[in-house]
Amino acid sequence: MDVVVFGKHAEVSPDLRTHTLEKVQRIERFAGDVRRVDVDFDVLATRRAGDSHTCEILVHLNKHLVKGQGSSSDHRAALDLALDKVERQMRRLHERRVDRRNGTRAARGDGAAASTPEPDGDEVDAGPVVKTKRIAVKPMDIGEAALQMELLGHDFFLFTVAETGRAAVLYRRRDGNLGLIEAAG
Numbered sequence: 001m002d003v004v005v006f007g008k009h010a011e012v013s014p015d016l017r018t019h020t021l022e023k024v025q026r027i028e029r030f031a032g033d034v035r036r037v038d039v040d041f042d043v044l045a046t047r048r049a050g051d052s053h054t055c056e057i058l059v060h061l062n063k064h065l066v067k068g069q070g071s072s073s074d075h076r077a078a079l080d081l082a083l084d085k086v087e088r089q090m091r092r093l094h095e096r097r098v099d100r101r102n103g104t105r106a107a108r109g110d111g112a113a114a115s116t117p118e119p120d121g122d123e124v125d126a127g128p129v130v131k132t133k134r135i136a137v138k139p140m141d142i143g144e145a146a147l148q149m150e151l152l153g154h155d156f157f158l159f160t161v162a163e164t165g166r167a168a169v170l171y172r173r174r175d176g177n178l179g180l181i182e183a184a185g
Contacts, residue, residue, distance in 0.1 A: 001027075001034045008042040010053075016041070016075055023083055027059060030090035031097075036060040041075050055082040059090070066090055137167065145170045146178060 003024050005017050012020075024037050038058040045052070051071040055078035059066040066089045070081025139162040140148070149157035149170055156171040161182060168182040 002036045003039065004036065005039045006041070008040060009045075010041050010043040010075070012041055019076065020079060023079060024057070026083070027086065027090060030087070030094045031061055033062040034059060035062070039079070041078075053078045055079045057082045057086050059086060061093075064093060066093065139165065142168075142170065142180065 003021055005012055005020050020039050024039060027037060028034055037060070038056075040056045040058075042054045042056070043052055044054060050073050053073060053075045054069065054071045055075060056069045057067065057079075066086055068082040068085030068089065070078040070083075070085065072078040072081060135158065137158055137160050139160040141162050145157050145159045145168075148159070149155075149172075156169055158167070158169050160166065161168050164182070166183045166185070168180060171179050171181070173179050
């Protein structure tokens, strides 16, 4: 397992790097196919002092990515929070893999209505749909879509890109910037 530790707006001390490598080794007990773990430390000046230090962990598995993020007043506490989230997700993934391998889901009769298959063949437990909304998707450029999203006060906006005619979703990222997801041809 390769562990990559880096800092965006923060210098990662050798002590913090060693501490991180020791803590991240716990992830291997949940899956034997961990290829790489990226640990990203960051200091955000615009946040409250109690949440200014963040840690984001991205675990690369065969056919899966597991991500966890934590914010705290120091990097060690943020690492612990992010690692707790990653371990929780890894445990759920491990349980799903074991259930599928042992066939307990089929024997119990679960999963037919409550899970949907993903493109790679894995199943995801889907919660109930509590609201359905139909909207008219209008062709517009990205700037106009950003303006509409702001006017509506939403964190995302579905539209058709005028230049390509493809469906796209404009969304607000956690860092405050905008992201775009566009349907492939």
